[in-house]
Amino acid sequence: MTNDPDREISRTAPDLHREWDTPHLWPRIEEALAREARAKKRWSPDWRTLLAAAAVVVVAAALLRPGQSGPRPARTFLSEQGLSDAERAEAASARSIEALARLADPQLARADSPKAANCEEKLLVLDTEIATLRADLGQNRFNAYLRQELAGLYREKQQTLKEFLSHAQEN
């Protein structure tokens, strides 16, 4: 390092940009997008079908739960008791989010400020993340790490909604 390490760092940092050939990557993405588009086109149910499907899933989950025997708890997995506590906490978070969303949604729909737009986009990203995590958890309910991540996302969503509501009140 010279006498001006800041300058040295700034001068060298752009060299850390990494370029590598990926002739396969765009064709892979293109194929995945095309598959997604085909699936979207093939299966575009109306809200009644979605509601019926959701009801089937809820009923099936309720029926299967008592008999379910998950993997034996290990260090990174929850115990039965831990899972039950986590699910209770998640349900409470979901209820709280629902209540907050009921207050925020109409205001979000009306607002046209950058703050509201930013909040809407953040919520969209969070919802996608939550849906992905919940799908992962569907395969592995006892995974403590995923549960922790989900709890973090719920907290972030609650916080985002609260911040928006307090901002809306101030204005």
Next chain:
Amino acid sequence: MVGEIGLPLYRTLGLGGEVDDAELLEGCRSGALCAYEALYRTHGGRKKSLAFHMLGDLADAEDAVQEAFLKLYRGIDGFAGNSSFCTWVFRILINACRDQQRKAQRQRPGVLPPQLAAPPSADPPLRVALERAVSALDERRRMVFVMFEVEGMRHSEIATVLDVSENTSRSLLFEARQQLKRMLAEKRL
């Protein structure tokens, strides 16, 4: 449907061609595959580099970029368009990288694996030392440093991508620099 709506402008673009954010957004919204391709050609390099610095693995970085495109395709209708499309795209990438980390459930190694030939540099020893030091930073500081110093993004863009204030972005960069200077100085002793 993807690929069926032709936007000739995108098709004629070469690597690095500049495309207006609004045009890209409009094309992506319409589902035009060529708009997604233009987005890939315009920002793919930075996206891959950023994902690599976040994940420390080439294959994971490519998977994250692919996943980010899918997330973008699925969520494009929800984009209000009041903030920059480009920064929103990078925010989705960061989330895709986090998903990738979650899936692997692994801790990032302290040192980047030597998977790539080192790019040319005016001071190769410093570049190697700096790369090691950057990879040892915590994720937030590392990402701010990489976005600002390596990829040339502005604080306003970084703030949107990481969902922090511009001041936080500046503080994180300052802290990252302080840490890097300490680490590099220790190396020299």
